[in-house]
Amino acid sequence: MQYRSSNAxxxxxxxxxxxxxxxxxxxxxxxxxxxxxxxxxxxxxxxxGDPAALAAIGLHPILQVHLMMAMNPxxxxxxxxxxxxxxLEER
Amino acid sequence: xxxxxxxxxxxxILFSPQGVEERAERAFQGLRExxxxxxxxxxxxxVVISSEHMYNINLSLQPPFTVGVADAYTPxxxxxxxxxxxxxxxxxxESLVEIAAERGFDLAKVEELDPDHGVALPLMFANPDxxxxxxxxxxxxNMTPLxxxxxxxxxGGVLRETIERHRPTDERVVVMGTGGLSHWVNIPGxxxxxxxxxxxxxxxxxxxxAEELTSLSPGEIVEQSGNGGMEIVTWLMAAATLPGRxxxxxxxxxxxxxxxxxxxxxLAA
Numbered sequence: 001m002q003y004r005s006s007n008a009x010x011x012x013x014x015x016x017x018x019x020x021x022x023x024x025x026x027x028x029x030x031x032x033x034x035x036x037x038x039x040x041x042x043x044x045x046x047x048x049g050d051p052a053a054l055a056a057i058g059l060h061p062i063l064q065v066h067l068m069m070a071m072n073p074x075x076x077x078x079x080x081x082x083x084x085x086x087x088l089e090e091r
Numbered sequence: 092x093x094x095x096x097x098x099x100x101x102x103x104i105l106f107s108p109q110g111v112e113e114r115a116e117r118a119f120q121g122l123r124e125x126x127x128x129x130x131x132x133x134x135x136x137x138v139v140i141s142s143e144h145m146y147n148i149n150l151s152l153q154p155p156f157t158v159g160v161a162d163a164y165t166p167x168x169x170x171x172x173x174x175x176x177x178x179x180x181x182x183x184x185e186s187l188v189e190i191a192a193e194r195g196f197d198l199a200k201v202e203e204l205d206p207d208h209g210v211a212l213p214l215m216f217a218n219p220d221x222x223x224x225x226x227x228x229x230x231x232x233n234m235t236p237l238x239x240x241x242x243x244x245x246x247g248g249v250l251r252e253t254i255e256r257h258r259p260t261d262e263r264v265v266v267m268g269t270g271g272l273s274h275w276v277n278i279p280g281x282x283x284x285x286x287x288x289x290x291x292x293x294x295x296x297x298x299x300x301a302e303e304l305t306s307l308s309p310g311e312i313v314e315q316s317g318n319g320g321m322e323i324v325t326w327l328m329a330a331a332t333l334p335g336r337x338x339x340x341x342x343x344x345x346x347x348x349x350x351x352x353x354x355x356x357x358l359a360a
Contacts, residue, residue: 009150013150016145017146060150062233064277065277079170080107081104081106084105084119085215
């Protein structure tokens with residue numbers, strides 16, 4: 001599994017339980033990166049969101065998905081079962 | 092003694108049907124069929140064996156296997172899964188941990204768990220009112236070393252023993268393994284679906300030959316079906332609760348737009 005212990009992993013694994021942090025990450029990423037002690041390489045990779053760059057800094061592949069879903073609501077809408085949830089509710 | 096009255100395995104995702112309407116619909120209907128079959132068995136408890144997607148079990152603490160022992164659960168609610176609570180089976184969880192310890196498996200227990208889609212999505216079909224008590228059994232495929240298929244299959248056997256020898260008479264238990272099939276999650280190969288491997292896994296298990304898949308190493312599984320494909324160990328664990336029993340494929344759809352092949356099977360008790 002391609003990851004290593006890092007402040008980047010610690011930051012991203014907090015996102016799913018901290019909506020305020022997601023809002024901050026979207027609006028003032030540099031401040032969030034600084035608060036979490038990210039290196040300049042980690043900050044650049046998280047800001048870019050590019051899988052190759054994220055892999056290069058050792059962000060866990062599953063946490064890469066967390067990051068994408070937090071930063072890209074359109075993607076989060078695609079990775080979502082809501083179209084079917086409504087039909088189950090109608091049962 | 093209790094009884095495993097049915098074992099199932101299914102993928103645990105449904106994504107947007109946009110652009111893949113027909114395949115998505117068949118996957119949805121497959122999950123519906125599995126849910127209907129589980130409900131028809133009128134189980135007293137449902138064991139759901141799944142991976143976890145780092146909503147509860149992340150890098151902070153990395154237990155290889157985790158047993159839910161709570162009286163109730165509320166899903167984490169990601170990916171559009173409603174946060175509708177369902178009952179937990181503390182007694183079955185405690186029994187499994189106790190018997191497993193005697194069989195060489197020291198399992199982690201968890202009281203605080205917000206089950207993610209791996210557990211909660213299949214239950215939307217199999218346990219929609221949340222009244223049937225559930226035992227979540229989490230296999231950690233996000234840590235190193237990866238879980239070995241043989242070890243997982245053996246733990247499935249311990250689950251069977253727990254149900255058959257250490258549970259109240261007439262307790263009817265359904266076991267569901269969830270996850271898979273092939274998918275490469277944010278690693279090179281992402282978007283690939285290995286239909287040949289997926290169908291091989293399905294065919295082996297429904298032919299009552301799941302144990303043969305324990306000869307695969309974790310590295311071979313990742314090579315053939317991606318890091319997400321490791322979730323097939325949950326299928327092996329479910330199959331181990333009805334060893335040698337045959338069954339049938341309920342659905343299989345390779346959906347590259349969903350970045351995965353999705354499928355489901357049923358094994359007869």
